[in-house]
Amino acid sequence: MLKSLKIAVITIALSIIGLSANAATLDDVQARGELNCVVTTGLAGFAAPDENGRWDGFDVDFCRAVAAAVLGDGEKVKFVPSTGKTRFTLLNSGEGDILFRNTTETMSRDADLKLTFLPINYYDGQGFLIRKAMGISSASELNGASVCIQTGTTTELNLADYFRANGMSYEPVNIETNEEGIANYSGNRCDVYTTDASGLASTRAALDDPSAHTILPEIISKEPLGGAVRHGDDQWADIGKWVVNAIISAEELGVSSANVGELCAAAGDNPSINRLCGTEGDAGSWIGLDSKWAVRAIEQVGNYGEIFERHIGPNTPLALERGLNAQWTDGGILYAAPIR
Amino acid sequence: MSETVAVPPQRNAISRLWNDKESRSVIIQVITISLVFAFMAYIIHNAVVNLQAIGKGFSYNFLWQPSSYDINQHLIEYDSRSTHFRAMLVGILNTILVAICGIVLASIVGFLLGVLRLSKNWIINRLAYCYIEYVRNVPVLLHILLVHGLIVHAFPVPRQAISIGDVTFMTNRGIFSPKPIYEPLFLVVIALFLLALAFMWWFRRYAQKVQDETGQHYPVFWIGLGTVIGVPLVFFFLLGSPITWDVPELKGFNFAGGMVVRPEFIALLLALSLYTAAFIGEIVRAGILGVYYGQTEASYALGINRGRTLSLVVIPQALRIIVPPLTSQYLNLMKNSSLAVAIGYMDIVATIGGISLNQTGREMECMIIVLTLYLVMSLIISMIMNWYNRHIKLVER
Ligand SMILES: N[C@@H](CCC(=O)N[C@@H](CS)C(=O)NCC(=O)O)C(=O)O
Numbered sequence: 263m264l265k266s267l268k269i270a271v272i273t274i275a276l277s278i279i280g281l282s283a284n285a286a287t288l289d290d291v292q293a294r295g296e297l298n299c300v301v302t303t304g305l306a307g308f309a310a311p312d313e314n315g316r317w318d319g320f321d322v323d324f325c326r327a328v329a330a331a332v333l334g335d336g337e338k339v340k341f342v343p344s345t346g347k348t349r350f351t352l353l354n355s356g357e358g359d360i361l362f363r364n365t366t367e368t369m370s371r372d373a374d375l376k377l378t379f380l381p382i383n384y385y386d387g388q389g390f391l392i393r394k395a396m397g398i399s400s401a402s403e404l405n406g407a408s409v410c411i412q413t414g415t416t417t418e419l420n421l422a423d424y425f426r427a428n429g430m431s432y433e434p435v436n437i438e439t440n441e442e443g444i445a446n447y448s449g450n451r452c453d454v455y456t457t458d459a460s461g462l463a464s465t466r467a468a469l470d471d472p473s474a475h476t477i478l479p480e481i482i483s484k485e486p487l488g489g490a491v492r493h494g495d496d497q498w499a500d501i502g503k504w505v506v507n508a509i510i511s512a513e514e515l516g517v518s519s520a521n522v523g524e525l526c527a528a529a530g531d532n533p534s535i536n537r538l539c540g541t542e543g544d545a546g547s548w549i550g551l552d553s554k555w556a557v558r559a560i561e562q563v564g565n566y567g568e569i570f571e572r573h574i575g576p577n578t579p580l581a582l583e584r585g586l587n588a589q590w591t592d593g594g595i596l597y598a599a600p601i602r
Numbered sequence: 603m604s605e606t607v608a609v610p611p612q613r614n615a616i617s618r619l620w621n622d623k624e625s626r627s628v629i630i631q632v633i634t635i636s637l638v639f640a641f642m643a644y645i646i647h648n649a650v651v652n653l654q655a656i657g658k659g660f661s662y663n664f665l666w667q668p669s670s671y672d673i674n675q676h677l678i679e680y681d682s683r684s685t686h687f688r689a690m691l692v693g694i695l696n697t698i699l700v701a702i703c704g705i706v707l708a709s710i711v712g713f714l715l716g717v718l719r720l721s722k723n724w725i726i727n728r729l730a731y732c733y734i735e736y737v738r739n740v741p742v743l744l745h746i747l748l749v750h751g752l753i754v755h756a757f758p759v760p761r762q763a764i765s766i767g768d769v770t771f772m773t774n775r776g777i778f779s780p781k782p783i784y785e786p787l788f789l790v791v792i793a794l795f796l797l798a799l800a801f802m803w804w805f806r807r808y809a810q811k812v813q814d815e816t817g818q819h820y821p822v823f824w825i826g827l828g829t830v831i832g833v834p835l836v837f838f839f840l841l842g843s844p845i846t847w848d849v850p851e852l853k854g855f856n857f858a859g860g861m862v863v864r865p866e867f868i869a870l871l872l873a874l875s876l877y878t879a880a881f882i883g884e885i886v887r888a889g890i891l892g893v894y895y896g897q898t899e900a901s902y903a904l905g906i907n908r909g910r911t912l913s914l915v916v917i918p919q920a921l922r923i924i925v926p927p928l929t930s931q932y933l934n935l936m937k938n939s940s941l942a943v944a945i946g947y948m949d950i951v952a953t954i955g956g957i958s959l960n961q962t963g964r965e966m967e968c969m970i971i972v973l974t975l976y977l978v979m980s981l982i983i984s985m986i987m988n989w990y991n992r993h994i995k996l997v998e999r
Contacts, residue, residue, distance in 0.1 A: 370962075376963075414957065418671050422682035436946035436957075449751075453855045
């Protein structure tokens with residue numbers, strides 16, 4: 263009720279005040295000195311407050327990268343937690359400047375909900391988490407199961423499609439946040455928890471005994487996850503887009519938080535690195551920033567590989583492999599447009 | 603009586619209307635209503651224009667698109683190919699279901715609590731008091747979450763279900779019980795039941811008339827029970843029990859077949875009605891205490907026994923005090939049912955105001971629907987209660 267009330271209030275406020283869609287978000291953010299970034303309510307590895315209350319995670323680092331590029335300091339971010347249901351309203355009403363929340367790019371979100379997606383930063387797909395003790399080895403054996411799903415997601419739509427297409431039935435158990443999902447799943451209210459495979463890895467790591475649960479081999483959908491901004495401010499969309507591209511390119515070019523200072527101190531022999539460093543050309547001015555925009559982002563959060571390793575890679579509780587998310591040069595499909 | 607001011611004939615029509623107390627109040631009302639409507643029209647117009655400015659037109663066309671999501675509790679046929687409109691109907695029915703069941707349960711428990719609160723037995727009295735104080739002072743959302751958590755965590759999984767006579771099973775996924783399948787002959791039983799109801803309606807008035815005229819008293823209640831329940835029951839067995847049962851059976855993950863009452867419904871129903879019952883209990887207590895004790899004494903003095911004093915003298919008068927505040931408790935219960943989303947009970951807010959809203963991005967349109975639906979349901983409850991209130995008002999003779 264509170265949440266829908268909030269949506270109602272925001273909607274009405276939005277309608278009455280009217281959205282100044284064309285106002286320069288960049289100016290607003292710089293005047294405010296803080297970036298409002300819409301994230302999850304808590305999904306360990308992607309976005310969650312750590313024990314000191316500092317937000318931390320894969321999505322969080324992309325927020326920080328944008329803040330570093332735009333404000334010079336990756337700490338100047340206010341995180342706006344959102345459920346699957348509230349995220350787009352928070353962005354469209356102006357409470358958030360940018361969104362990084364395990365969000366799948368779809369045509370309706372882009373064209374109908376009026377979002378502009380930034381480049382994909384995680385290629386994912388929907389999977390199923392189940393207790394090993396159930397003795398199930400394939401999603402095709404799930405007929406009749408109770409399935410926990412988060413509302414307001416692509417997940418619930420894929421799920422309906424999948425069971426229908428395979429002539430199976432199921433009982434949907436609707437939940438609002440990942441936390442509720444964990445409570446219902448561990449209380450055995452549902453046999454299966456379904457969401458993006460990356461989210462499942464995070465959820466499994468948070469369970470009492472992760473080894474008692476398994477993720478079924480079937481991936482039933484494409485979930486290209488990426489950041490988003492609202493329609494109407496192309497410059498702001500470009501900033502988001504190129505910060506993400508810079509983070510991905512940096513890994514490809516071998517620029518990391520450790521060597522960026524040295525590599526970018528002066529123009530070197532590699533023009534691609536020079537353009538990223540701002541020591542050649544003036545890419546920064548094309549998006550309304552100075553020449554060191556990308557350097558600051560890389561310095562403060564690292565390149566794509568570093569972000570991945572730090573939060574969700576093989577040495578974290580989530581233990582995700584790079585898989586599709588390896589650079590195109592390493593057999594993955596991560597392929598950032600060139601900065602030039 | 604309105605006092606019409608004598609108007610000098612030379613004044614023009616407008617000032618004449620304005621000087622007349624009755625027409626003046628009509629004028630003021632018309633102006634007020636027009637202003638309110640103009641304001642609302644302005645806001646709505648503004649909203650539509652602004653939505654259009656960011657490229658989101660105002661349109662209800664999405665209602666006829668497939669909803670693409672599933673709902674676990676649907677009282678009417680529904681699947682993911684049904685429209686958003688149908689999803690909304692499912693939500694409305696789920697809200698109505700929990701509201702009606704909740705109101706009935708809350709009233710029963712509430713009346714009981716009210717009477718217990720007046721008990722001379724210290725322990726009973728204190729227990730009722732403690733219950734009311736505890737329940738009233740904890741937000742209803744917490745009750746809902748608590749009951750839901752208890753059901754999910756305390757009840758066994760389907761494979762270890764608590765079986766009641768091997769036909770009903772209690773699990774943390776709900777209570778599974780046999781579903782009746784009616785055979786054609788069952789219609790006879792239903793017809794008899796309706797006939798019996800009609801007969802009783804007539805008989806009650808007849809008995810009242812006889813009592814008014816001759817003072818002879820019929821045990822209407824017992825005769826009624828016999829006719830309405832007894833007669834159809836006897837015929838039910840004479841016709842060879844024209845009902846078969848679809849008994850739930852454990853198949854794979856869950857029980858299949860039969861009927862199921864889901865934990866989300868149980869949690870919401872229990873939390874809402876036990877919460878509201880605490881308030882109703884206090885209202886009932888106040889109502890009974892509000893009837894002047896002399897009435898009871900007078901009734902005793904006439905030799906009327908305790909039970910009949912209560913039912914003929916105290917309760918009818920207490921009801922007049924109870925019903926108006928009771929109405930607002932019923933309204934509260936209905937509105938609080940929108941907290942259902944917290945545990946995923948698929949009511950109006952969770953369907954059209956939740957998933958549909960979110961998947962289509964039609965915030966404005968969906969919120970308007972949700973607000974209108976709650977308004978309409980509130981008005982219906984108020985209407986029924988006002989009718990009942992007039993019905994039990996003192997008839998002055
Ligand atoms: N990618 C899907 C699902 C996103 C989603 O809601 N994911 C869940 C689990 S991976 C989540 O982030 N939950 C965090 C929260 O509850 O705040 C979408 O965009 O609709």
